[in-house]
Amino acid sequence: MIELRALPPEEAVAYFRQKGYAIGFDYRDVWQAQHQAAFTVAKVMQLDLLQDIRAEVDRALAEGTTLREFQQRLIPTLQTKGWWGRQERLDPLTGKVREVQLGSPRRLKTIYDTNLRTAHSEGQWQRIQERKEAFPYLQYDGANSEHPRLQHKAWDGLVLPVDDPFWQAHLPVKEWGCKCRVIPMTRGQLQRQGLEVGKSPKVPTAPYVNARTGEIQQVPLGVHPAFNYPPGTRRASLNRHLVEKLEAVPPALARAAIANLVQGPAFGDWYRKPAGAFPLAYLAKEVAERLGARTQLVALSEDSLAKQRKHHPEIVQDEYAMVQATIDRGMEVPGNQANTTVYVLDEEDGYVTVLKVTREGKEIYLTSLRRLSRDQVKREEEIQRLLKKIRKE
Numbered sequence: 001m002i003e004l005r006a007l008p009p010e011e012a013v014a015y016f017r018q019k020g021y022a023i024g025f026d027y028r029d030v031w032q033a034q035h036q037a038a039f040t041v042a043k044v045m046q047l048d049l050l051q052d053i054r055a056e057v058d059r060a061l062a063e064g065t066t067l068r069e070f071q072q073r074l075i076p077t078l079q080t081k082g083w084w085g086r087q088e089r090l091d092p093l094t095g096k097v098r099e100v101q102l103g104s105p106r107r108l109k110t111i112y113d114t115n116l117r118t119a120h121s122e123g124q125w126q127r128i129q130e131r132k133e134a135f136p137y138l139q140y141d142g143a144n145s146e147h148p149r150l151q152h153k154a155w156d157g158l159v160l161p162v163d164d165p166f167w168q169a170h171l172p173v174k175e176w177g178c179k180c181r182v183i184p185m186t187r188g189q190l191q192r193q194g195l196e197v198g199k200s201p202k203v204p205t206a207p208y209v210n211a212r213t214g215e216i217q218q219v220p221l222g223v224h225p226a227f228n229y230p231p232g233t234r235r236a237s238l239n240r241h242l243v244e245k246l247e248a249v250p251p252a253l254a255r256a257a258i259a260n261l262v263q264g265p266a267f268g269d270w271y272r273k274p275a276g277a278f279p280l281a282y283l284a285k286e287v288a289e290r291l292g293a294r295t296q297l298v299a300l301s302e303d304s305l306a307k308q309r310k311h312h313p314e315i316v317q318d319e320y321a322m323v324q325a326t327i328d329r330g331m332e333v334p335g336n337q338a339n340t341t342v343y344v345l346d347e348e349d350g351y352v353t354v355l356k357v358t359r360e361g362k363e364i365y366l367t368s369l370r371r372l373s374r375d376q377v378k379r380e381e382e383i384q385r386l387l388k389k390i391r392k393e
Contacts, residue, residue: 012123013062016115021050025091028212033229036122041111043089043100052077057115071108078103093212110176117173121181125171125231128184132162135184137197140170144179151222152180158198159190166200168230174223233275243279247295254297255282255324262321271317274302280366281324283355287332288364291339293357298323298364312370319351323366326353333387344383348374352386 022038023045024030030040039057044050056074059065065073078084084103091098101107128138142148142156152175160166162184172180190197205218208225219228246254258279261267270278277299288296300320308315322345330345330353339357344350350372357364373379 009061009120009123011126012119013058015122015126016058016061016119021047021054023047023050025089025093026212027226028210029093031210031213031215032226033233035118036229036233039115043102044083045089046081046083049078049081049083052081053111057111060112061116061119067109067112070112071105074108075103075105113177114173117178121171121173122231124182128162128182129232131184135186136162137185137187137190138162138167138182139185139195140180141183142180144181148180149175149178149222152178155201155222157195158201159185159195160198160200164200166203169203169220169223169228171231174227176224176226243277243297243299246279246297251282251285251296258282258297259321259324262324267320268317271305271320274305277301277363277365280320281327283327283364287341290334291341291355291357291364292361293339293364294361295364298327298355298366300366304365304367307367308369312368314371315369319371320369322349322351323353323369326351342386344386345372346379346383348376350379 016039019039020037022030022034022040024040025043025045027042029042030038034040039050039054041050041053044053053074056065056070059073060070075084086099086101088097089100089102090096128135137159138161140155140158140160142152142154148156155170167182171182172178174180185195189195203220203222205220207216208219208228209216210225217225217228219225246257249257258281261278262280267278279297280300281298283291283293283296283298285296288294326343326345329347330343330351333342333344335341337356339359339361341355343353343355345352352368352370352372353366354368355364356367372382
């Protein structure tokens with residue numbers, strides 16, 4: 001007898017596996033779109049415990065493990081390691097000891113449901129974007145619970161174009177335990193089912209204050225603040241999370257990590273589909289301070305990459321590894337603007353790198369990378385013209 005089993009959702013599994021790890025005492029400590037970049041469980045303050053839970057979520061997503069199996073596999077491990085029941089724990093934000101709920105069957109159900117549903121939603125959004133020419137519409141399906149939320153029930157059956165801004169705020173999942181979904185549809189399906197494209201709802205918002213961070217946001221009705229982020233931005237979120245991690249490690253480790261990233265598949269993936277900014281190099285502390293920067297990381301933004309491709313199409317992906325070499329071995333020529341500097345690598349395989357610090361000093365961006373002539377005479381002429389131009393500016 002042949003047993004037929006559903007294939008695992010490749011996009012959902014890929015989304016989940018690209019996540020890093022984040023430690024947080026409260027669910028509001030790792031907030032909103034940060035969940036697209038990092039796996040976290042509130043009050044799990046040990047990496048080994050987080051890895052145990054993540055491994056079972058991965059198994060459930062890839063192999064179809066049921067909630068009961070998920071709980072049965074995890075409960076003995078969590079109990080053995082002491083993460084179970086109500087216990088006193090130190091809140092690192094307030095410095096106070098609180099009695100809090102650690103592991104429980106109910107919490108494991110929340111972890112299971114939330115991670116699987118968000119992974120499926122992100123994976124579906126990727127498929128929607130890839131196939132929107134054939135399936136240009138989405139229908140909101142909000143009647144999948146015994147007691148659906150009234151706001152979500154009101155949208156049940158709503159048909160809108162894939163690119164309607166409504167989906168940026170309301171593509172499920174947008175609440176704890178939400179079972180809503182969207183159904184991709186063709187023009188032919190709309191005609192056969194007698195459906196019409198609706199008007200994009202104007203959803204009112206209400207202010208919300210994250211008591212852990214102090215951040216104030218306007219959150220649309222029908223959306224829990226924890227889920228108030230757009231779909232499909234996980235790659236930008238991952239890069240932001242990556243930059244934050246690199247800023248927290250010693251310079252030697254940061255430089256080595258950046259070199260591995262730029263020369264490895266991570267930069268290649270970003271280069272093909274840029275989102276956010278990617279770390280390219282590391283500046284000396286004294287240079288960063290002189291430029292008014294609060295970071296030593298040099299990043300390439302998707303906007304700068306677009307300009308590079310337009311103005312310097314001869315620069316290929318592998319050459320961005322030369323940004324660090326140009327900074328390390330090249331001659332620094334400070335620009336007339338206090339937040340700009342230029343590095344010139346006067347070698348046979350030489351480059352010019354232009355860096356600029358944002359007005360707030362939070363980021364240092366590569367704004368230009370260009371190759372110098374291999375001919376020594378021409379290269380010297382190029383450098384002289386460049387120096388003359390910089391001094392005039």
